[in-house]
Amino acid sequence: xxxxxxxxxxxxxxxxxxxxxxxxxxxxxxxxxxxxxxxxxxxxxxxxxxxxxxxxxxxxxxxxxxxxxxxxxxxxxxxxxxxxxxxxxxxxxxxxxxxxxxxxxxxxxxxxxxxxxxxxxxxxxxxxxxxxxxxxxxxxxxxxxxxxxxxxxxxxxxxxxxxxxxxxxxxxxxxxxxxxxxxxxxxxxxxxxxxxxxxxxxxxxxxxxxxxxxxxxxxxxxxxxxxxxxxxxxxxxxxxxxxxxxxxxxxxxxxxxx
Amino acid sequence: xxxxxxxxxxxxxxxxxxxxxxxxxxxxxxxxxxxxxxxxxxxxxxxxxxxxxxxxxxxxxxxxxxxxxxxxxxxxxxxxxxxxxxxxxxxxxxxxxxxxxxxxxxxxxxxxxxxxxxxxxxxxxxxxxxxxxxxxxxxxxxxxxxxxxxxxxxxxxxxxxxxxxxxxxxxxxxxxxxxxxxxxxxxxxxxxxxxxxxxxxxxxxxxxxxxxxxxxxxxxxxxxxxxxxxxxxxxxxxxxxxxxxxxxxxxxxxxxxx
DNA sequence: AATCTTGTTCGAGTAGTTCGAACGGTCGTC
DNA sequence: GACGACCGTTCGAACTACTCGAACAAGATT
Numbered sequence: 082x083x084x085x086x087x088x089x090x091x092x093x094x095x096x097x098x099x100x101x102x103x104x105x106x107x108x109x110x111x112x113x114x115x116x117x118x119x120x121x122x123x124x125x126x127x128x129x130x131x132x133x134x135x136x137x138x139x140x141x142x143x144x145x146x147x148x149x150x151x152x153x154x155x156x157x158x159x160x161x162x163x164x165x166x167x168x169x170x171x172x173x174x175x176x177x178x179x180x181x182x183x184x185x186x187x188x189x190x191x192x193x194x195x196x197x198x199x200x201x202x203x204x205x206x207x208x209x210x211x212x213x214x215x216x217x218x219x220x221x222x223x224x225x226x227x228x229x230x231x232x233x234x235x236x237x238x239x240x241x242x243x244x245x246x247x248x249x250x251x252x253x254x255x256x257x258x259x260x261x262x263x264x265x266x267x268x269x270x271x272x273x274x275x276x277x278x279x280x281x282x283x284x285x286x287x288x289x290x291x292x293x294x295x296x297x298x299x300x301x302x303x304x305x306x307x308x309x310x311x312x313x314x315x316x317x318x319x320x321x322x323x324x325x326x327x328x329x330x331x332x333x334x335x336x337x338x339x
Numbered sequence: 340x341x342x343x344x345x346x347x348x349x350x351x352x353x354x355x356x357x358x359x360x361x362x363x364x365x366x367x368x369x370x371x372x373x374x375x376x377x378x379x380x381x382x383x384x385x386x387x388x389x390x391x392x393x394x395x396x397x398x399x400x401x402x403x404x405x406x407x408x409x410x411x412x413x414x415x416x417x418x419x420x421x422x423x424x425x426x427x428x429x430x431x432x433x434x435x436x437x438x439x440x441x442x443x444x445x446x447x448x449x450x451x452x453x454x455x456x457x458x459x460x461x462x463x464x465x466x467x468x469x470x471x472x473x474x475x476x477x478x479x480x481x482x483x484x485x486x487x488x489x490x491x492x493x494x495x496x497x498x499x500x501x502x503x504x505x506x507x508x509x510x511x512x513x514x515x516x517x518x519x520x521x522x523x524x525x526x527x528x529x530x531x532x533x534x535x536x537x538x539x540x541x542x543x544x545x546x547x548x549x550x551x552x553x554x555x556x557x558x559x560x561x562x563x564x565x566x567x568x569x570x571x572x573x574x575x576x577x578x579x580x581x582x583x584x585x586x587x588x589x590x591x592x593x594x595x596x597x
Numbered sequence: 598a599a600t601c602t603t604g605t606t607c608g609a610g611t612a613g614t615t616c617g618a619a620c621g622g623t624c625g626t627c
Numbered sequence: 628g629a630c631g632a633c634c635g636t637t638c639g640a641a642c643t644a645c646t647c648g649a650a651c652a653a654g655a656t657t
Contacts, residue, residue, distance in 0.1 A: 089644090094352050097349065097352040127638090128615055131614085135353060140452060153449065159415070161363050191411065349614075374603065
């Protein structure tokens with residue numbers, strides 16, 4: 082499913098989305114007003130005003146503190162979108178379990194439109210706090226879970242994803258060359274799981290295993306991540322992968338019979 | 340802030356929202372196609388097609404199984420909307436704690452546009468499974484938490500809310516008369532917490548306490564709910580309210596100093 | 598094999614959006 | 628205390644761009 086070039090988009094709807102996007106990007110305690118938004122988006126005040134009024138009647142935006150912020154109707158949509166994914170419903174308890182037994186941060190990621198989405202995360206006792214948030218979008222080549230997904234996808238699919246999104250770096254260790262990527266993906270496919278050695282965040286290591294369907298194609302992945310000095314040696318290369326593969330396998334079985 | 344009558348809404352944006360709404364209402368494993376949506380919304384196929392293409396490039400909608408479903412970009416927006424509310428961030432650990440100590444289902448609700456929103460829920464060991472979901476909207480007069488919020492709001496505000504949303508019933512016990520409502524609210528305001536005796540779901544009882552700001556106006560509430568035969572007598576009228584008020588008070592303190 | 602779907606594209610007509618100007622209100626400053 | 632600056636809001640006119648319907652290929656169903 083190549084993302085269509087999308088001739089003739091609905092521009093009016095896009096400006097509404099642009100307003101939502103601006104409000105999402107806004108700082109925590111900052112609430113934007115009509116004029117602020119109009120300036121940022123290069124639109125007339127009256128236009129922004131009209132869009133905001135419409136968004137408000139649908140609960141997508143709410144007045145707050147002399148400005149506007151995202152409305153909780155979006156929470157309804159977002160959580161519905163997530164619970165429609167069987168992967169979430171089934172992986173969640175396993176992710177909790179892994180976090181409890183390993184004490185580290187455990188994530189379940191899904192792939193959508195060539196990007197990764199952090200579906201659900203559970204914190205173990207010793208888990209580090211990173212900037213990752215549930216719902217966040219990321220690049221598949223930058224994480225252990227993402228690479229595990231790519232390694233279990235048809236090569237042409239990976240080619241198209243790289244064509245579209247490139248291989249942006251986040252740390253000196255991030256894979257930035259196509260050749261390196263495919264070389265690693267091959268080894269990951271053989272091994273069945275992937276490592277991340279400070280490729281997305283300095284000082285952070287991770288292991289990721291794919292969740293594959295009955296045709297061996299990945300629909301998501303789970304990962305365990307923690308500080309490099311704790312995730313190393315046999316723990317990183319043996320113990321955690323074992324736990325991870327066990328959990329991933331259980332999820333796969335439950336997925337095919339649901 | 341009376342919800343404005345909203346002259347001149349942006350109709351084009353509204354049809355985009357209507358499409359999202361339809362996809363949200365859709366059954367679990369049902370994925371709607373262009374023609375389905377066009378039929379349901381009374382629009383031309385080509386119109387729906389164009390909207391879907393636009394929604395897709397923004398990740399709000401994704402192709403799946405020969406149709407479309409809500410995209411995970413909505414999860415990003417929704418979770419951001421929630422974490423922008425200090426109430427959520429601060430109440431969450433207390434809700435977890437209450438669920439663990441009582442063993443029942445504990446909810447944190449917020450008020451928005453005269454309706455309640457289930458911000459966060461935690462399940463205790465014995466907690467019942469209800470139809471309530473995080474992100475769901477409800478009526479304030481139908482639940483313990485909602486009534487606690489209404490009881491700690493200016494009377495004129497409550498009047499406007501009832502004018503706008505009415506007092507729809509969910510069970511034979513739901514409050515449906517204005518007089519009954521205000522009578523109860525008065526007692527709740529005195530007492531400091533509210534009960535729900537099968538007013539939203541048959542066989543379900545609950546206690547709710549408001550989270551108020553420094554002016555005594557409620558911005559949200561937390562509640563404990565469980566089967567009527569377990570939530571009765573002193574446990575319902577003494578023990579649980581005590582725990583609840585303690586937790587609510589802690590949340591309030593943390594909220595004012597954040 | 599024929600027929601009824603499906604999703605897709607495109608042109609024409611007009612419905613609806615955008616802009617700008619003007620209003621009243623509120624805040625801050627001189 | 629009055630002025631000026633900025634805010635959000637409303638409205639009319641101009642023209643953008645959205646909606647519809649028809650027509651197409653591809654696939655499913657009969």
